[in-house]
Amino acid sequence: MAEDLFFQKVYNVVKQIPHGRVTSYGAIAEFLAARSAARMVGWALNASHCSAQNIPAHRVVNRNGQLTGKHHFGVTGLMQQLLQSEGISVENDTIKDFHKHFWDPNRELLR
DNA sequence: TTGCTGACCGACG
């Protein structure tokens, strides 16, 4: 364990996201006992991009289900493409039935 | 060392 680093915790949660499932920055932040720390979650994912680990950051979106971080994937449309590849309907950079694909770490991982 | 910014969220006016 020893997740002294904030991003290490984020990676741990994001990597546990099931296939075809999505979550929000706030949910992860809340899982880290810091609801308002959602900003750092996105920032941690940004670092994950540089990390050698496979972080499915495309499964992480904002509360609105919008692919706010799609621009950070390097290629426009890649994030949407990946989500659709997992069976998630995405349109206009927004996930359809977001709550239906929503995966809450606090509810699935039990704190 | 200080200060700003950041893939957000919720509250306030």
Place this chain on the structure above:
DNA sequence: CCGTCGGCCAGCA
């Protein structure tokens, strides 16, 4: 309804 602000932590100039 929409614009603005505060908050959390860590990296960078």
